[in-house]
Every structure is written in structure tokens, then in C-alpha cells.
Amino acid sequence: MRLRPFLTLLVTATAATASSVRDEAVVNTVQPTAANPRSSSFTDSLNGSIDLSNEWTLNLGGSLTMQGRTPASQRGQFPESASVVTVLSAGADWNVNENLAVGTELHLSPRSTQYAGTPVSLRQANGTETSADALVRSQTSQTGAAFSTSFDTAGDSALEWSYGANVDYSHYEIEQNIPRVRLADGTTVSSTTVRQDTVSYCQAHPRVKNCGQALLTALQATPVTLDSERFSANVSATLFTDTDVTLSGDYYVYQQNPAQVGFFTLVAAGRGAGVPIAPLRYEVRPEVVHRFGDLSARLWVQAGEYVPGTGQSTAGAGLKLQYKFTKAFRSWVTLSGQRDVDQNDQITRSGSVAAGAAYRW
Secondary structure, eight states, X not given: OTHHHHXXXXXXXXXXXXXXXXXXXXXEEEOOOSSOOOOOEEEEEEEEEEEOSSSEEEEEEEEEEEEOOOHHHHHTTOOOOOOOEEEEEEEEEEEOSSSEEEEEEEEEEEEEEEEEEEEEEEEOTTXXXXXXXXXXXXXXXXXXXXXXXXXEOOOOSSEEEEEEEEEEXXXXXXXXXEEEEEETTSOEEOHHHHHHHHHHHHHHOTTSTTTTHHHHHHHTOOOEEEEEEEEEEEEEEEETTXXXXXXXXXXXXXXXXXGGOSOXXXXXXXXSSSOOSSOEEEEEEXXXXXXXXXXXXXXXXXXXXXXXXXXXXXXXXXXXXXXXXXXXXXXXXXXXXXXXXETTSXXXXXXXXXXXXXXXX
């Protein structure tokens, strides 16, 4: 497994000189739609921080994501299984002084293959309309880098402030195609026929918004690249030591047209926070944290929009409860939900449950 040597290095390093190590497991459940045939998934991430000096900290991390099968895959009797999505990261933080810190990170996700089944509507040459199940094959690799900076007033008054900014660059290499389409009776339909019958169906139903867009794009089977930058900023106020109020936001810039990717939800699986169904244009997130002694509770809401032509809107909320058993050991559980509207006006609902623990030397 690609991640094993990296994790061995991480565990060995943290056992010797680390300041902290943390592990978190996340279960995502998703309501798939025709344009977003994403399945439920399980992710486990391991991260460690190694104090090199009072000013420098080395950060290492890795995660594995395993995808389930969509209902259309089972219905279409597609036996293919998705490979594990691996993400590796390495970076460093520099504490310039007690108020200012800067950091950098490199991340890599080797090529992996995802399979998903999605329902399609066809209009045959004789005018008969029928439904079928299509197998989507998506191969993706990702590389990227990030730079961050933060400033903290670092005082102990009744009102303290902290500010942060981050730039994250990502480069995707993507190949998607439709290797098989099966009718309800098990008959396999050729790609040429699927394309013709999909176009005929959409022409007969002009009111269907973006009819067959994702399927027709994937049928082209053209490899694409997608480069993007995410610009993030946040401001946080600490009130009377025990309460933090934060407002953060992300804005995305794309060098290529994101609509060239037929099923973006398969590209993003395991490679980003949350469960995006399409390329995001922006997202905002207010949150509040209150500490009740060793117990803390974090509540947040978020909302944003996808790039026009790929999706419409996203909204969600979450709650994280954390307990410090000792100064060195803490554990937490997180519950969150999300509601998305895609380019076809279909609603996708998803939820996640996460549990994790961290130990600090």
C-alpha cells in the first residue's frame, strides 16, 4: 500500500521527538443523484507534528479513503471495485515571534480509480423511452501546495483577536469514461447508441435543465487537467478566555473550465473537506466555540455556491464535542450534515460522523 512507508516514517518520527500525533476516522453517507453518483465512504487520517526547535515545527500527514458502491452499480451488476484514495502531506510552520506564524505544505494524491453507477434516461430510435444504468470510470491524481500566515494578539484580556490567510494550489489530472451501459433487461448498449439516445431524450424534453450534461461529457473520454487556487481568510475573537467566535471564507479561481469534468464528485472524493458535488466558487462559515472546563463544543454553519453550469448551492451545519482527559490526551466526536442543489435542480443530502483522538508530548 502506497501510504504504509509514509505512515511508518511518521510513527517512528513521532515516537522519538514528536510534539503531537492525532488520528481521526470519518464515515460519510451520501444520497446519490444522476449527476452526482457518489457513494458512501470511510476515511482514516493520521497526522503528526514534530518540534524541531522553539521556532520550527515539521508536519506530516496521510489519509486513506475507501468508497462504497452506488445503488446503480448494484442494479446494473457492475462488479468493479474502487481503489483506495491516498493523500500524503508534508509541511513546516515557522513561529516568527509570539504573534506571527507562517507555514507551508505540499500534498500529493497518487492516481486512483473510482467506479460509480448512475441512472440514465434514453429515447430509442422507435420513440420508446427507457432507463438504464451507466458505469462511470474516473481516474484522478492530484498535486498541490499551500502557504499560510496567521497573527494572534496573544494576550489575556477579555477580548483577543487572531487573523489568518491561506493560499492553496491544486493540480488535477483526470480521465473519465463510460465503459458500459445496461438496460433493465441486462442488455448492454454501445457508447454510440447511448450518446444518440441521450441526445434524443433531451431534445424531447427541453425543459430538463442541463439534460445529460455530465454523461455526455464523460462519453467523450477526453483526459483533462484542472488547476485551481483557493484563497482563504478568517478572523476570530476570543471573548473572556472561554469563547471563540470565528468567520472564515474561501474563494476559488480555476485556470480551466471546471465544466469539462463530467462527474466532479468522483474527483473530489477523499481529496478535500466535506462532500462537494461540484467545483466551488465560494463558501463562508461562521462558527462559535465555548469551553466548559475540559469539555468544549463547536457549532458552525456554512453556505456557498458552485461554479455556474456545474452546480448551484451548498449549505450545511455541524457540531464538534471535545473532551480533554489530561493535558496530553484529548478525544472528540463530530456530526455534520450538508444539502446541495446540482445543475439539474436535484437535491443531494449527505451526512458524516467523525471520531478522533490526539496525544501531545
